[in-house]
Every structure is written in structure tokens, then in C-alpha cells.
Amino acid sequence: MMGKLSTRHLEFPAQLIVQQGAVSNSDYLSTLLASKRILLAIDEGVRELARNALADLYHSELCVIHAIHAANLQSIREIDISCATQQIQTIVAFGGGKVLDVCKRLATKRNIELIVIPTALSSDCISSPVAVIFDEQGQKLSLPAAIPNFIIVDTELCARAPNRLTQAGIGDLLSNYSALLDIEYAKDRVGVDGFSFLLAKSAANEILGMEQYGLDELVVINQLAEGLILSGLAMGFSGDSRPCSGAEHLISHAIDYLKFGEGLHGEQVALAMRFCHALRQQLSLPCFEESVLATLDGFGIRSTPKALDITKAQFLEALSIAPTMRKGRITFLENLPIMAKEDIEQAYQKAFKD
Numbered sequence: 499m500m501g502k503l504s505t506r507h508l509e510f511p512a513q514l515i516v517q518q519g520a521v522s523n524s525d526y527l528s529t530l531l532a533s534k535r536i537l538l539a540i541d542e543g544v545r546e547l548a549r550n551a552l553a554d555l556y557h558s559e560l561c562v563i564h565a566i567h568a569a570n571l572q573s574i575r576e577i578d579i580s581c582a583t584q585q586i587q588t589i590v591a592f593g594g595g596k597v598l599d600v601c602k603r604l605a606t607k608r609n610i611e612l613i614v615i616p617t618a619l620s621s622d623c624i625s626s627p628v629a630v631i632f633d634e635q636g637q638k639l640s641l642p643a644a645i646p647n648f649i650i651v652d653t654e655l656c657a658r659a660p661n662r663l664t665q666a667g668i669g670d671l672l673s674n675y676s677a678l679l680d681i682e683y684a685k686d687r688v689g690v691d692g693f694s695f696l697l698a699k700s701a702a703n704e705i706l707g708m709e710q711y712g713l714d715e716l717v718v719i720n721q722l723a724e725g726l727i728l729s730g731l732a733m734g735f736s737g738d739s740r741p742c743s744g745a746e747h748l749i750s751h752a753i754d755y756l757k758f759g760e761g762l763h764g765e766q767v768a769l770a771m772r773f774c775h776a777l778r779q780q781l782s783l784p785c786f787e788e789s790v791l792a793t794l795d796g797f798g799i800r801s802t803p804k805a806l807d808i809t810k811a812q813f814l815e816a817l818s819i820a821p822t823m824r825k826g827r828i829t830f831l832e833n834l835p836i837m838a839k840e841d842i843e844q845a846y847q848k849a850f851k852d
């Protein structure tokens with residue numbers, strides 16, 4: 499399928515720094531931000547870290563500190579009011595996915611400069627044009643969001659994050675391999691955007707086979723940061739999340755919707771990609787290489803129902819509603835209603851060995 503022949507206009511971060519000590523050892527930020535009115539958004543978990551790593555900014559008279567407690571619509575309203583009343587020119591989002599998502603969503607509404615400094619690499623939200631926000635009923639929404647103007651990843655800072663967050667980020671990044679199989683699957687009906695495909699694949703290749711290194715080694719953090727940023731850009735290129743979100747993400751969305759277990763996003767998609775892989779094998783569909791699972795295992799990523807406190811019955815319930823979770827998203831699970839129960843059972847056994 500060939501679209502009309504023209505170039506496309508893309509949003510790109512103006513600057514990207516992935517470096518050891520990018521925040522703590524550099525006066526880059528203070529120079530950049532001198533004389534601007536800044537809102538520094540943090541969550542309480544990183545307040546001490548912000549006080550130390552961003553000391554100049556934290557204590558500056560021009561800087562307002564704003565703590566974000568949840569990634570919900572209320573938080574967006576609160577920070578919006580802060581920005582309006584204090585004539586904020588730039589937001590610095592410092593923290594995990596919650597802080598980044600709220601600030602990215604706000605930046606689309608206010609058209610304000612946004613600098614993100616992740617303190618953990620738990621998902622591909624850093625540079626993606628999507629923000630995950632909870633509504634008043636506690637349901638997760640994926641809303642359009644601004645791509646940040648500046649991305650600063652201090653690998654030393656991220657290496658100090660809890661291992662479980664890094665593992666979740668690896669799970670989210672590796673799930674690209676599964677998502678790309680669904681793009682192939684749907685190509686006759688919706689076409690393939692070659693550039694976003696290439697970016698999403700290169701992104702996942704950054705971390706594949708890296709399990710020989712430890713989770714907090716800078717080489718892993720560096721590759722993971724690059725991979726997750728490329729993933730976000732792949733979604734920006736594509737104009738939707740398809741390059742990084744296939745059947746495995748639909749299952750994870752269903753688990754969220756039903757509020758099952760206590761897995762992180764990256765763990766749930768890792769679990770679901772394990773199942774999708776076994777099911778594709780069972781159905782003789784194209785599969786990704788076994789080395790992808792070796793990397794999941796090698797990094798010890800929680801990716802079984804048991805590890806995430808989900809029962810088999812709950813998993814199967816989530817699976818049954820997964821194809822309905824994103825309207826118009828074509829994945830191989832569209833055939834779920836006509837699949838033999840035996841195939842699903844076999845795939846479950848094979849994926850989770852229980």
C-alpha cells in the first residue's frame with residue numbers, strides 16, 4: 499500500500515542528552531534556564547534527589563516546586579492553574595512515568611516548553627506522543643501528548659532507580675518485537691509505515707542480548723534509554739502507538755481495565771508477549787527469535803501470571819476481552835473467538851509452564 503508521495507512534518511525534541519552525570523555534573527540546566535520562570539514538577543519519592551541533583555534550580559527564586567501525587571485529570575488541572583497564576587515559561591519534569599505523563603499532557607494544552615529528566619527508565623513514555631492518565635473512575639486513558647522539547651537522561655541517576663523499574667522498561671522495549679509482528683499481520687489492510695517499523699525494531703535491538711550485563715550497569719542503562727527514546731519517536735513517526743503496541747499491549751490494557759494483579763506496565767506486556775509468542779507458535783504464525791525470551795529471562799523480568807499475582811482464570815478473562823480494548827487496532831488476536839480452546843490452553847502451558 500502506498501500513501502501519497504510527500505514528506506512529512508514531524509515533531510522532534512530539539513535536544514537530547516543521554517550521558518553519565520548529565521544532570522548532576524553539568525551547569526547546562528542552570529545556563530539554559532537562567533532568567534526563565536520555571537515550574538519543577540516532581541513526585542514526593544524523588545524530592546531529596548531533586549534537592550541534590552538539581553540544587554541550583556531547586557533553590558532558585560524563579561523556580562516553583564510542584565509535587566504531583568497521581569497521573570490523573572485532577573493533577574493536570576492543578577499544575578495548569580499553577581502555570582497560569584505564576585506565569586510559568588518552562589516546565590521541568592523530574593521523576594518517573596507519572597510526572598512525565600502529567601507534564602506531557604499539560605504541555606499539549608498550554609503549548610509550553612517542556613524539559614523531561616527521567617529518574618527511572620520503566621517505560622517508553624519519555625519521548626512518546628502519548629500520556630497515560632487515570633480518569634475520575636480510575637480507568638487508564640491513553641491521551642495524545644506533546645513530545646518534550648528537551649530530553650536529558652542522566653544514566654548515573656537512572657542506574658540508581660529500583661531494579662524492578664529498569665526491568666519493566668526492558669519488558670516494554672522488548673515488546674516491540676511482538677507489536678511488529680502484528681503490524682506485519684495487518685499489513686494488507688492498513689499498510690506498513692516503513693520508517694516507524696525500522697525505528698521500533700532498532701529500538702528493541704538496543705537491549706537484545708544485553709542480559710550478560712547487570713541491571714544497574716551504565717552500559718545497560720544507556721542502551722535502554724536510547725531504545726526507549728527511539729520507541730517513543732517510532733510512535734511519533736507513525737502517528738499512533740502501533741509500532742510499540744500490539745496484541746501484547748491489548749492484553750495488558752485488559753488486565754488494567756479489570757484491575758487484576760499488581761504488575762507494572764512493562765511486566766504485564768512482557769507476560770503477554772510470552773503468551774502471544776507461544777500462541778503464534780501454536781497457530782504456526784510468524785514468530786520472533788527465541789533470543790528475545792532469553793533476554794527477558796536473563797534480566798529476570800517478572801513475566802508470569804504467578805509473579806504478578808494474576809490467576810489463570812483472570813488471565814484468560816483478560817485475554818477474552820483484549821481484542822476489544824483498542825478500537826480499530828488489528829492484531830492476530832482478532833481471531834480469538836474462533837480459536838480452538840485447546841490451542842489457547844497449550845499456549846498457556848508452554849508460555850508459563852504451569
Ligand SMILES: [Zn+2]
Nearest residue numbers: 621622670767
Ligand atoms: Zn508500552
